[in-house]
Amino acid sequence: MGKVCVDIFPHDPRATFPIRFYLYRVYPHPGRHLGQGRSELRVGMQVGDELEEQVYLTNQSIFPALWVEFLDGSNLPGYTLSSVRGVGGGGSLSWRARTICSRRGVFTLGPWEVRTGDPFGLFLVRHQMLEPQEILVYPPLAVLPETLIPHRGKLGDHRPLRLPLQADTADGMSVREYVYGDSLRRIHWPTTARKETPYVKVFEPESVSRIWLLPDLDPEVQLGDGEDSTEETIILLAASLAARLLRDRFHVGVFLGGEEPVVALPDRGLSTLWKLLELLAPCHPVTGNNLSRQLAQFRPLLSPRDMVLVISAAMNEEWVQSLQRLIPFYDRGGAWVLLLDPHSFGGTHQADDFRTLLANLGVETRIIRRGDIRSMPGVYGELSRWEFITLGTGRAIARQTPRRLAALFTG
Known part of the structure; x- marks a missing residue:
């Protein structure tokens, strides 16, 4: 619920001091006895889901509250609780507010304020709920064609990536500078002492098991609006x-x-998926964050047998040169590029010629055109909410519960 602040003050300049004192200390205005709250009924939201809240108002005074104004500071697009209601003495009311989550990201429900006053406009009562509730709207998911799932070529062969090993091998251990997110257990103390800055150990896995995703959010190359934009794709x-x-x-x-x-080190399992989705949800283009710079910043994190998967709509050779400097870390096929075709998103460049340039470097490239990938509703599992029924004995049991997040890993 958060902290509640109640201010009772006359805001009419006609009110003399005796009147102010009477209104503040004596008059039993129902605004002193209002109770209010809001509760979220649905959880685990993705783009396209419906957010639903239950809002309630109670009046514990014997006098009616003729008008009660709700002022909502929520920043979820298209959603607000702001309205004017009335409630009788000793009465209560509740209603539901709904909206479709049309945009991914981190949003807040609240802060919010409830106002009421006397019929003559002499004073105002405010109940302030100052602590907003943060909600996360996950990005949508799509079922991808097999042609977009990376494979790793070797000696002219085209075969699937190998499954991960359970442990790193000590063979070929190297060190690099510490970056945020590295485990402190991997600090290499001799190098740290010699360099006077933290260094961590990097182990070479015996087969390919780690894949890095590098979304390119350079604002200079984004095209389109809404769901059909390169950014959302x-x-x-x-x-x-x-x-x-x-x-x-x-x-x-x-x-x-x-x-x-922002770094999320490679890991596996359901908990990793939610961590990555939470990281991607609020991401938007940032000025100066071009792909060439991103690749240069990323290079220290690489292990020799990691795979890099770049997702970009950029058609300039500068980032290709940066990618080329990464390729010596790999055998053939260690980098994949999903290239969004600017022409299909309303731009002037076409991706086919650029794919030839990448192919000459031995980089597998797939072209994505506008409309090729469509999000699917309900991929996170069937959306539902807590609903209870009361048995004849008076015991309440859950008839319906929110979706099970583990549904993503079934099938």
Whole structure:
């Protein structure tokens, strides 16, 4: 519920001091005895889900509250509780507010305020709920065609990626500078002491099991609006690839460049998926975060047999040169690119010629055109809410519960 502040003050300049004292200390205005609250009925939201809240108002005074104004500071697009209601003495009322979550991201429900006053406009009562509730709207997911799932070529062969090993090997251990998110257990103390800055150990896995997703959110190359924009398509692809690859038991990580790079180190399992989705949900283009710079920032995190999967709509050779500097870390096929075709999103460049440039570097490339990937509702599982029924004995049991998040890893 948060902290509640109640202010009772006359706001009419005609009120003399005796009147002010009477109104503040003596007059039994129902505003002193109002109770209010809001509770979220649905959980685990993704884009396209319906947010539903139960709002209630109670009046414990014997006098009616003729008008009660709700002022809502929620920033979820298209959603507000702001309205004017009335409630009788000793009465209560409740209603539900609903909206479709049309945009991914982190939003707040509240802060909010309830106002009421006397019929003559002499004073005002305010109940302030100052602590907003944060909600997360996950990005949508899509079922991807097999052609977009990365494979790793070797000696002219085209074969699936190998399943991850259970442990790293000590062979070929190297060190690199510590970055936020690294485990403190991997600090290499001799190098840290010599360099006077933290360094961590990097182990080479015996087979490919770690995949890095690099969504390109350079604002200079984004095209389109809403669901059909390159920005939303990139996030949709990144989220869907993470879900699919984690289901296939790979270690998946995400890197987002910028002034303060965001890193989710490769890991596996359902908990990793929610961590990656939570990271991707609020991501939007940031000025200066071009793909070439992102690749340069990312390079220290690489292990020799990691795979890099770039998702971008950029058609310039600068980032290709940066990618080329990464390729020596791999055997052939260690980098994949999902290239969004700018022409299909309303731009002037076409992706086919650019794919040839990447193919000459030995980089597998798939072209994504507008409309090729569509989000699917309910991929997170059937949306439901807590609903209870009361038995004849008076015991309440749950008839319906919210969706089970583990549904993503079934099938």
